[in-house]
Amino acid sequence: MNDHLTRLQAWVQAQQLDVAYISNYTNINYFTGFFSDPEERITGLFVFPDAEPLLFVPALSIEAVKKAGWPYAVAGYLDHEAPFTLIADAIKQRVAQPLKWGIEKDDLSVFKFEAIRQQFPQATFAADASRFIEGLQLIKTPAEIAAMEEAGRQADRAFAAGFAALKAGITEQEVVAEIEYAMMKEGVMHMSFDTIVQAGEDAADPHGGPEQVAIKPGELVLFDLGTNNHGYMSDATRTVAFGQGVSAKAQELHKVCLEAQLTAQAAVRPGMRAEELDKIARDIIDRAGYGEYFNHRLGHSIGMSTHEFPSIMAGNQMALQPGMCFSIEPGIYVPGVAGVRIEDCVHVTETGCEPFTHTPKAYTVID
Numbered sequence: 557m558n559d560h561l562t563r564l565q566a567w568v569q570a571q572q573l574d575v576a577y578i579s580n581y582t583n584i585n586y587f588t589g590f591f592s593d594p595e596e597r598i599t600g601l602f603v604f605p606d607a608e609p610l611l612f613v614p615a616l617s618i619e620a621v622k623k624a625g626w627p628y629a630v631a632g633y634l635d636h637e638a639p640f641t642l643i644a645d646a647i648k649q650r651v652a653q654p655l656k657w658g659i660e661k662d663d664l665s666v667f668k669f670e671a672i673r674q675q676f677p678q679a680t681f682a683a684d685a686s687r688f689i690e691g692l693q694l695i696k697t698p699a700e701i702a703a704m705e706e707a708g709r710q711a712d713r714a715f716a717a718g719f720a721a722l723k724a725g726i727t728e729q730e731v732v733a734e735i736e737y738a739m740m741k742e743g744v745m746h747m748s749f750d751t752i753v754q755a756g757e758d759a760a761d762p763h764g765g766p767e768q769v770a771i772k773p774g775e776l777v778l779f780d781l782g783t784n785n786h787g788y789m790s791d792a793t794r795t796v797a798f799g800q801g802v803s804a805k806a807q808e809l810h811k812v813c814l815e816a817q818l819t820a821q822a823a824v825r826p827g828m829r830a831e832e833l834d835k836i837a838r839d840i841i842d843r844a845g846y847g848e849y850f851n852h853r854l855g856h857s858i859g860m861s862t863h864e865f866p867s868i869m870a871g872n873q874m875a876l877q878p879g880m881c882f883s884i885e886p887g888i889y890v891p892g893v894a895g896v897r898i899e900d901c902v903h904v905t906e907t908g909c910e911p912f913t914h915t916p917k918a919y920t921v922i923d
């Protein structure tokens with residue numbers, strides 16, 4: 557049994573559960589090595605205190621489960637069959653009367669929850685596997701960090717493709733297309749999220765996307781991108797100048813944001829509280845007079861999902877520990893002027909942190 561699954565089963569035992577139902581397909585991958593987004597079909601991992609786990613999937617996925625190396629029971633259903641009846645039958649073979657359930661309260665839909673409750677009317681669902689799993693995923697193993705380092709190298713090549721694509725008249729969306737085409741040609745078939753390229757004033761919307769508008773010389777261009785390397789994500793942001801003529805104001809935003817990012821990244825230490833790290837970056841931006849334009853947390857954790865628990869933000873007193881992986885991404889977004897964000901994701905080491913991405917962060921002009 558892999559270490560993740562062993563620890564899940566230990567939790568099931570410690571909580572004195574009869575069964576845990578893992579429904580989130582990213583977390584199923586974390587525990588089984590099998591990844592599939594089943595969309596409307598049903599996939600579930602069922603873990604018992606004293607019996608082997610069961611992976612239940614659409615019948616068309618059974619061979620893929622075996623190919624992924626899953627060594628335990630796998631059961632499937634055809635599209636016209638009733639999945640929760642089959643799930644109930646399979647569970648009863650292992651536990652005659654499962655009363656105490658653990659479920660992922662962040663994930664399990666009301667539809668699936670009611671289907672389980674219909675099969676097991678006496679069952680109770682107090683134990684929240686979501687909270688347990690987020691704690692388990694907090695510290696990455698060396699193998700997980702190696703997978704994220706590879707994802708980081710992919711992201712560095714994606715930046716290079718994006719910078720090379722910049723030319724007068726090209727649109728934000730065309731630059732995204734060039735980045736993703738370059739990645740797909742080298743075999744990276746999935747970005748970790750929709751690639752963001754925003755130029756000039758567009759970048760002042762931190763949750764905006766690429767538009768079909770031409771990038772003009774003299775604009776700052778923000779690239780926020782990442783790749784999915786066999787389930788492990790990268791995520792990084794660079795803001796570069798396209799051509800000459802970037803305004804002094806926009807250049808100042810970059811200078812302040814860079815100082816905040818570099819200072820925070822250099823300050824990471826095990827034992828430091830997450831909120832202290834946020835404050836180090838925020839104080840620099842505040843002192844420069846742009847505090848109101850840094851309108852989000854400093855960072856988020858990352859792993860098999862781009863955004864994991866916990867956040868690097870005010871109010872989070874959790875101590876940083878070696879193996880934690882998170883972003884350090886201050887941003888300054890001044891409407892009508894420009895937006896700047898600079899981001900590396902890092903893993904905490906015994907003495908500090910190491911970034912997953914290495915594309916230079918200093919102010920760079922791309923002609």
Ligand SMILES: [Mn+2]
Pocket residue numbers: 791792856883885899
């Ligand atoms: Mn990020």
